Amino acid sequence: MSRIKLLPETLASQVAAGEVVERPASVVKELVENSIDAGATTIEVGFQRGGISRIRVVDDGCGMDRDDALLSLERHATSKIASAADLAAITTLGFRGEALPSIASVSRFRLATREADEVAGTEILVNGGRIEAVRDAGEAPGTQIEVRSLFYNVPARRKFLRSETTETRNIEHQFSLQALAHPAIGFTLVREEKTARQLPTTTSLRDRIRDLYGPELLEDLLEISARDRAGIHVRGWIGHAGVSRQTRGQQFVFVNGRAIDSGILSTALREGYHTALMRGQFPVTFLFIDLDPHEVDVNVHPAKREVRFRDPAGVREAIVQAVQRTLESGRSEWRQKFSAPTNVVAGVPEAMSPPANSSSASPPSAIGKESSSFGVMGRDTVRPSTFVTPDQAAALEARLESSVEVMPPSTESEISSRPDQQFQIIGVLNRLYVLMENSDGLVLVDQHAAHERILF
Incomplete structure (x- = not known):
């Protein structure tokens, strides 16, 4: 039978x-x-x-x-x-x-x-x-x-x-x-x-995001400037550098209007953020990829949650470039907000500088080295641009106190008139993050990311 x-x-x-x-x-x-x-x-x-x-x-x-x-x-x-x-x-x-x-x-x-x-x-x-x-x-x-x-x-x-x-x-x-x-x-x-x-x-799409997640989230997003690369159109919104979640709950990716889960696209997003995303965190993204239907196969999963690309490297590169370009465009406002005052450089104005042949003058090489690393913004305040350890922070504060003492009263008042741009070092966390504060609140500086930002 x-x-x-x-x-x-x-x-x-x-x-x-x-x-x-x-x-x-x-x-x-x-x-x-x-x-x-x-x-x-x-x-x-x-x-x-x-x-x-x-x-x-x-x-x-x-x-x-x-x-x-x-x-x-x-x-x-x-x-x-x-x-x-x-x-x-x-x-x-x-x-x-x-x-x-x-x-x-x-x-x-x-x-x-x-x-x-x-x-x-x-x-x-x-x-x-x-x-x-x-x-x-x-x-x-x-x-x-x-x-x-x-x-x-x-x-x-x-x-x-x-x-x-x-x-x-x-x-x-x-x-x-x-x-x-x-x-x-x-x-x-x-x-x-x-x-x-x-x-x-x-x-x-901006209005739909606002209706679903509120206007607060929109303030943390940057719009991707739509651009085609080899027939691949990338658009949408992504989070500012540093805006992340512990899960992929707000990492949305759509291909030709279809929500999908793709390891290739997740990896491309992480490459685009690079050091702007902490390890173990996931970006907030509303990413839309439009391409020729012949270039993508959606018939590979019973629930149609996964797709295959004919040119996965091209799709990955298009996403990486779009994310990097968008993050770079959003850094200009950040740099303007957190930059040092332009009228205070390395401590003393030119009118009060000691004579060049004075015995108390610092060697030119030492002055140039110190001024290139730190800009004085007020008593006990610095703007770090390289790695800082707790011992270096204490020594730095001592040097800054001695440099501020020679400032005339007019310069001191001029500096204090800009409290919103002053930073005060609180300490170093886990020998990695420099904790600073200003009028806007607490600021954490990743020394490794800041070092790479300056070098590259």
Whole structure:
């Protein structure tokens, strides 16, 4: 007797659902991407109990007639591609035709859709992959999909779901990804029958970031000056030098409007930041990469979270250059804010300088060496430009006290009139960071990074 058997259609769909539908957030992702591909301008996402009890996605897209609605529940039925050539240049978010039948096979599923020029729409009820009812529906133009009791017929999958709080957080993260990738679409998030977020349509990524994360984060971001390199267009916003997080929670990367996880791109970001990013920290980025669809393969991961580039070195180099160029443009304001006063150099004005042939004068080489390393900005204040140890800091303060004593009263008052530009050394932390303060607050200087900044 043959031991190999053909799986029933329902069981085959449940097996396929294991790759497409990992958790409630996966359902939200697939349904929202279908709405975006349908040309929707507003999308509403609602859920209860972390999406385990109920998920509902409503859009105002093109809708479907009855034949298309029924066909959409068949495996590998799609309107996105029709040939192998289309698979080599995918321009839509969905293309496999697996999402709807996979979701319907592990839930109690309802689909209601209507085209704009039709009088009546279509409603289809599916229970565990079996169609139970098909009837007319008087819905608004667009599509509504409701998923209840997710994994009710696959208890092995349901027991591995996380807590409702964790699943809620995953859905909100997926909602934010889609909203960031498509600011021209209005998004609404309804949690437990209460509106949690309402994002209006906008043409600016800056406005969408502000709506999602607040104006405070925008103050820490720099806009990437859009520029093409060998057909690779890099745009978006990145954090200032020193703005980082302990996780990749705010490191968003999109390729042709699709949120992805890529080790190549993460490495490129770190190379672009170089010493501007502390070890173990991750940058805050809203990075968008647009390139020819023929140059990227998105059909390499079941959940489409990973992609392959035809020219990964070129993509990496484009990101590194864009990040370095953006960070360099943001340093001018930083340098102006933290630079020493221009009218005080090495201690004493020319009118009060001792004669050149005076026996008390310091050797020219010593004066030049000291003035090139430190600029006097007031009593006990210095601006470090090289490595400083605790012993050197104490010796430096003693030298500065002796140099300030010869200053005339007018110079002292002139210096004290600029307290916002004065720095006072507090100490050295772990023989690495110089702790200083001024009127703006506490400043930590990485001696290694500062040394490289001056040398290179």
